[in-house]
Amino acid sequence: MSASVQNSHAAYRLEIDQGQLIVNANGRWNLDTIKSIDKALKADLKALGYGQVKTSGEDYGVDDDEFGGVIFDFENLTRIDTAGAFSLARTIGCHDGLCRMWRVRNANAGQKSLLTAAAEAQADMTRTLPKPWYDTFTRLGEGFLNSIAETYKTIAFFGQFVVIILKMLLQPQRIRWKSVVSHIERVGLDALPIVVLLSFFIGCVIAFMGADLLQAFGAKVFVVDLVGVAVLREFAVLITAILMAGRSNSAFTAEIGSMKMRQEIDAMTVIGLNSGETLVAPRAFACLVSAPILTFFAMVAGLLGGLVVAWSQGISPILFTARITEVVSINNLWVGMVKAPVFGLVIAIIGCRQGLAVGGSVESLGTRTTTSVVQAIFTIILLDAMFAMLFLEMGV
């Protein structure tokens, strides 16, 4: 058999001699140089018609058509690293764990063991299957099923929580007052400035838009009715709830989630502490108490904002307060206030439930926190719509 030679790259010289592939490697075979070498080597092997070992039948690697083993000659090699060895080991044409026989000349022990490792790696290399075409649909289906399971789990968690609350009400000494008070401070007191500020601005905006619009009908004074009803019924409680969802609910998820990741929850369970009692209940109580208080302050601030803007539009504060007491019934306030504890509870429950669902990875903490806030805000708006229909039917 005639010896054919192939070397389109200076770093090697491929020779075929009596069915044996002789690879003379020279120069540097490392990460700096391997890009071009690997490309040229692949092309050359193909040009020689030198493929992978066939796995059909009884073939044991050695005779792939005309090719037998591989001999590596490292006489002129100056440097080789794993990347170089890996590329070099391509020449043994592994397929499904079967490789050609190979040996190496003029190599030191380190180079030999490096090449051995590379050859082993080539032999173990498995092809990663591309994603099937229906992957998108699979994921879509999974997502749908997940959302159903998620709803179910949240409701189940709520049920568990109700049981815990009932137990705690029967045995009030189990309530952790310290924890409750500290959470009220964080959820309620600390949120007060931002809630009041935002609500004030919302009041301003409603009054401003209303005054502008109603002026066209010569009914500017009705802006008082508008501000009164809008703030008391909807905006104060919604602003409060959404802010709580952004502030406290995400904090609950992150706190409880990182405790879960650090196995603190497991430790509590082993010691005999119920995570529902120690973690969830205080937060829920805190939200239950804080939400109405925050809502009340939000109402006051919203009305104040409306009053200030109305004043600038020529409605005196005296007229504003007089008209509010006269036309805006107190029921509007109760409608707003009655929703607050419900929203507070929803926020606490969703936050804690998502926190407890965090898995081992940092990523799941992030996902769960996002889910938690989105779920909370979604649920709040949904419940608000349901309340609106309910109160409409009741004629309140």
Add this chain to the structure above:
Amino acid sequence: MAKVDYDKLDLSTPVQAIGIRSQFGSNVIHDNLDLELRAGEILGVVGGSGSGKSVLLNTLLGLKLPEAGMVKIFGRNRQNLSRHDLRAFETRVGVLFQGGALFSSLNVRENIMVPLRKHTDLPVPLMRELAEMKLNMVGLPSNAATLFPADLSGGMQKRAGLARALALDPQMLFLDEPTAGLDPIGADEFDDLILELRDALDLTVFMVTHDLDTLFKTCDRVAVLVDKHIAITDSLDKVIKYDHPWVAEYFGGPRSRAAGLKNIPQSGKTTEEGKANGR
């Protein structure tokens, strides 16, 4: 990839610490600490908990600046190195942190590809193959490539971390407690792995460890970090005879004897003396 002229680097002492002083506030961790890492060796650093072994590691890696003294890299002061040289150094160093420190949002193969992506311009398929080869070298099955760190056991995380540390074929490997948290069989395999890799890749290894078995099996030299400085750096049988109460207690304890110290003559006697001195 930052091009490095390998032949021009002073490769005999890759890392050298001279007169290092580290402190946090008024709490002095290291005072006048000298340490030299020689090319091709496996250097183990031992010291009590809180003696500042990890701080030393961070100082050598440049993650923490020393309050005084300097770290020399390939014979040059680290602080005077240009950005380009520092980057070249980065590609020559692999670090295995204590917990593996794998990026949790990436799967194992992507983790190993991170240094390759940053420092090389290889085509992605080749990077993938190289990453899988590294996995193979550290003894992880190929199906671990697509797993996420959270799905791996502690030992597998360490191996994956080692594979990432080896991604760029570094000349130096820094290991922080490589066998902590592994079962004895796993730890033993890890020791073998490090020896194997040292021979195959011609590595210089700096290892912080508490594991006496690892110390006996793998380390060429042992440095003892005690009283805020490196008291002695020498081969193990000389370190054992070093006259210091902590050293005597450390190597004279029952764990140490179990790890194979009984084969070394005179150790028993030294231990007794050391203990007496200690009291």
